Amino acid sequence: MTKVVDMADAQPKRLVPAIDRAVMVLDLIAAEPGVAGVSELARRLGLAKSSVHGICDTLCALGLLRVAGSGFEMGPRSLHWSASFLDRSDLVSEFERILSEDRRLDDYTVTLSTLSGAEVMYLACRNAAKPLGFTFQLGMRLPAIYTATGKAMLSQMESEQRQALLAGPWPAAFTANSVASLEALEGQFSEWRQLGYALDRGEIRDGMVCLGAAVKDRSGKPVAGIAISMTSAEASAAALKDCGVIVGELAAKLMVR
Structure with a gap:
């Protein structure tokens, strides 16, 4: 079984909260593409809906996410x-x-x-x-x-x-x-x-x-x-x-x- 490392415990002084939240969003969408929209992402990740909305808008604009039905999936830029x-x-x-x-x-x-x-x-x-x-x-x-x-x-x-x-x-x-x-x-x-x-x-x-x-x-x-x-x-x-x-x-x- 793969061991999950809590990066907040491993490197607390170097963690950037905004990046951490964006990675949380990307991880969930990568695991369940197209399943969750902003409200569902916010609920499941325990984040503010406004924060998740801004993260998803930014990631879509950067090509790291794209809209898929009522949710999101990984975008083509991740391939780079x-x-x-x-x-x-x-x-x-x-x-x-x-x-x-x-x-x-x-x-x-x-x-x-x-x-x-x-x-x-x-x-x-x-x-x-x-x-x-x-x-x-x-x-x-x-x-x-x-x-x-x-x-x-x-x-x-x-x-x-x-x-x-x-x-x-x-x-x-x-x-x-x-x-x-x-x-x-x-x-x-x-x-x-x-x-x-x-x-x-x-x-x-x-x-x-x-x-x-x-x-x-x-x-x-x-x-x-x-x-x-x-x-x-x-x-x-x-x-x-x-x-x-x-x-x-x-x-x-x-x-x-």
């Missing part, structure tokens, strides 16, 4: 500070090591992502040399419901948790193939669990097919997702079957222990 950590993190490093050793996917675009609220955020990507018509980038965010990794991670959640996460407005469709409702999405999950991977058949971009598998922790909860992307011309039944096996194997190797 996390880049060096991500470069050294065990999960990203292991992803890169596995790809360097397993040459079966050299012809395909391969990505590593995690859930951030109802979106997936890309932690690492290796784009194929041949044209795919879509370029994945570090820090890119896409609606989880339309992506292979998002579907794979969502399929491994308890139904109540999944529905709470997707309770907000349904994102605008990217293509005519984008799943149209939560009911339609729920109907796909048993297939993804049976296969061991999920499919995005042109839901992000016409002509692009992705297969994604969930990376789990020791308790079986999804913490990340790994995906293979290809053109629809490459996505024969045989190719999908073979790549489905591979992406499942890679996700198992990346399991967070």
Whole structure:
């Protein structure tokens, strides 16, 4: 178990109250993106509502937070500070090591992502040399419901948790193939669990097919997702079957222990 250090006890003379309060807000929102608005944050953190309002306004203006429904989620600027950590993190490093050793996917675009609220955020990507018509980038965010990794991670959640996460407005469709409702999405999950991977058949971009598998922790909860992307011309039944096996194997190797 990770030991929580009370910084107010560890360094009482160096603690800046305004920064401490801002970090409290960021920590709660990072743990529960989109859940809490100003009033709820103030109540749960034991802070004045006016103080929390000013903190959230400032953090939004700086790009460290952004509005998500009736609450907030982490903003894109946090990626500037996390880049060096991500470069050294065990999960990203292991992803890169596995790809360097397993040459079966050299012809395909391969990505590593995690859930951030109802979106997936890309932690690492290796784009194929041949044209795919879509370029994945570090820090890119896409609606989880339309992506292979998002579907794979969502399929491994308890139904109540999944529905709470997707309770907000349904994102605008990217293509005519984008799943149209939560009911339609729920109907796909048993297939993804049976296969061991999920499919995005042109839901992000016409002509692009992705297969994604969930990376789990020791308790079986999804913490990340790994995906293979290809053109629809490459996505024969045989190719999908073979790549489905591979992406499942890679996700198992990346399991967070």
